[in-house]
Amino acid sequence: MAVLVxxxxxxxxxxxxxxxxGIWxxxxxxxQVARRSPAQIWRMLHHVDAVHGLYYLLMHGVLAxxxxxxxxxxxxxxxxxxxAGLVAALGSRLCRPRVGLWAGLLYAVTPMVGHYAQEGRSYALVAAGVxxxxxxLLRAVRDGRWWPxxxxxxxxxxxxxxAVLVLLAHACTLGLAWVPGRVWRGWARAAGAVAVVLLPLALVSRGQSAQVAWLTPPNGRSVERLLREFAGPSWAVLGPCLVLMAVAVLGPGARRGLSPAGVALPLMLVPPAxxxxxxRVSPLYDDRYVLYSLAGAPLLVAAGADRVAGxxxxxTGATPPAVRGGCPHAAGVVARGPASLAPCRPVPHGAAVAVRERPEVCVSGARPVLRRLSVPRARAVPVRPPAPGARPARRRHLGALAGAVLVCGALAVQFPLLRADRKAANRPDDLAAVSAAVGRTVRPGDPVLFLPSLERRSALAYPAGFRGIRDVALDMPAAEDGTLYGREVGPRExxxxxxxxxxxxVVGEPYALRPSWTPCNAIDRAKLAVVREEFVTRAEYVHRGITLRLYVRPRSTRESRSAPPRPASGSDRRGGPAGP
Known part of the structure; x- marks a missing residue:
């Protein structure tokens, strides 16, 4: 139930x-890439977007x-x-089922999660893998099976x-838990295998680094934005979440063994940091690249809430001494041998306890030590009648339900953001609307320029609106050329x-038609120079994220013989006697 809900x-x-x-x-x-043949996708990956190669091949099968x-x-x-289910499973294993339930629900209602859950990109799948x-990792520490x-x-x-940065987070987790050498050796072998598999992709993608040239170095605003995306965009959610995180991290025993804080805190902080x-040296950061780290935030919040509840x-005296302290790790419960690396379990309520006069290994503290333990007997003997003993179970269920109600409160606060995110207007552009605008305005056979050249993506994603047009600058289509947007002719041609x-x-980005913009591409510079020097603007259609502009050659006999039809008037018309 804690996972399924x-x-x-x-x-x-x-x-x-x-x-x-429409897609953006x-x-x-x-x-457009996933609809190519596997051979065409493979050819493209040698030139561009190798970092998304596996995802494109996966989506090729889906879109088929x-x-x-x-x-x-x-x-x-x-x-x-x-x-969301795996976050719930982590909370249940590290602490108790209700912590897993709260953490999984918090993850599900986070607006950043909802945003990337509805994007046709790889980031939500990467988060699931991490x-x-x-x-x-928790299972391998317990049983030594590292290959999964x-x-x-x-x-x-x-x-x-x-996603390779999560290896650093897992190393911090093992370091905080003071695991023995055999665990470090197993983890190192697994990490080395991951590095060997990833190395060829890293070398190829390094040669394609121009794709992320638009990124800028992060600053304080980037940190604040990421914190709000992880813990809550408004103070009504962010404030309580930060307090509960602090309780989970700073409480007694919070960093003992494989605790919730020891797993969640490095996962949340290390990859983004x-x-x-x-x-700061070579800009590579974008918040979506570390979406997988968000899983640590709800785990910390849920663990803190469980500690407060304890x-x-x-x-109020509602908890018997054997199970006081909230999370079992805070109760100082100690196991023996390899099983001690597994999450601790509290002594069942009402169970008799025996003292064994032999040393045991404790891994809940900062270092393994030898001490005498009080552990439950193999068969617990209830010391109270069964009927009163049922009350703690009911209280636990009520506590879990109360936490779920608080999560619903967080959902209510963030609901306007989630609702707005379900609209196409919340994305930077809508290529379906671009294609529809071109289809209403441009006649079959009319010449079209894309400025910059990557604006051809609207024609590749929604070709219906561009059917029959003359792409003046195109030399070879994208699928045949093995590129994202095709090969264009040289400036002279x-x-x-x-x-x-x-x-x-001209179908262009709004910034591309501003007088202050200077293209870095020679072909785009040639396009801009020709239309500015030899043509004048007759009409313009401006839509969110796109500008459609008609240029005509002044006093041209060709214009009189082959002039385009007057575009239909509309609210987005600008300049000229008529506009689209």
Missing amino acids: PVAVMVALGLWGLDRG RDEAATF LHPGEVLLRLPSVCGAAVT AGATLL YGLVLAVTCVLHEF VLMAVS LVRRA LRRRLGGLGYVW
Whole structure:
């Protein structure tokens, strides 16, 4: 139940508004690349976007069923739902089921999770892989089987190479737990295997680093933004979450063994901190690249809430001495041998306790020590009648329900953000709207320029609106050329082609048509120079994220013979006698 409820909630939130309509520029890359043949995808990865290669091949199989916006985003919904269940499983294993329930629900209702659960990109799947690897880390520490951990983490890192930073977080977790040498050796072998698998991809993607040239070094605002995305965008949610995180981290016994704080805190802090530090020198940071670290935040909040609940029960005398202290790790419960590395379990209420006069190894403290233990007998003997003993179970259920109600309060506060995120207007652009605008305005056979060239993505994602147009600058289509947007002709050939035209439509980014913009690409510079020197603006259509402008050659006989139709008037018309 602690795992299934968060999964169900995440599925419901993920499917809500999934058919919002047009895709935006990042989703368009997935949509148009994944519809190519595997051979064409493989060829493209040698030139660009190798970091997303495995994801493109996966989505090729998905979109082969039915190419559409909903199916494009559905794998991300599944990834987010799996992550919510894994976060709940982590909380249950590290502490108790109700902590898992609260953590999984908190993860599901976080707006950042909901946003990337509805994006046709790999980030939600990467988060699922990291959460699964973290759960397998706990299992490997207990039973010594490291190959499942290494396998899942290797696949996750190939899905997106920045997931490799979670190895540093896991190393911090093992260091805080003071695990023995055999555990370190097993982890090192698994980490080495992951590095060997990832190395070829890292070398190829390094040569394609121009793709992230738009990134800027992070600053204090980047840190604040990430904190709000992880813990809550408004102080009504952020404040209580920060307090509960502090309780989980600073409470007595919080960092003993494989505790919730020892697992969640490095997961939440280490990957973003390392990536931000590296990005001060070479900008690589974007918050979506560390989405997988968000799983640590709800774990800390839930663990802190459980500790507070334990203190309240202890203050009111509702908890028997054997189980006081909230999370079992705080109760100082000690196990023996290899099993001691597993999460501790509290002594059952009402069980008789025997003292064994022999030393045992304690891994709940800062260092392994020898001490005499009070441990439950193999068969617990109840010392109270069964009927009164049922009350603590009912109290635990009520406590779990109360925590779920508080999560619903957090959902209510954040609901306007979740609702707004289900609209296409909440993305930077809508390529379906661009294609529709071109289809209404441009006639078949009309010449079109894309400025900059990457604006051709709207035609690749939604070709219907561009059917029959003349792409003046295109030399070889994208799928054949093995690139994202196709190969264009050189500046001299472009000038020759434009020289025989009486008019041309320009589909461009708003910034690309501003007088202050200077392209870094020689072909884009040639496009801009020709339309500014040889043409004048006749009409302009401005939509969110796109500008469609008609240029005509002044006093041209060609214009009189082949002038375009007057565009239909509309509220977005600017300049000229008529506008689209």
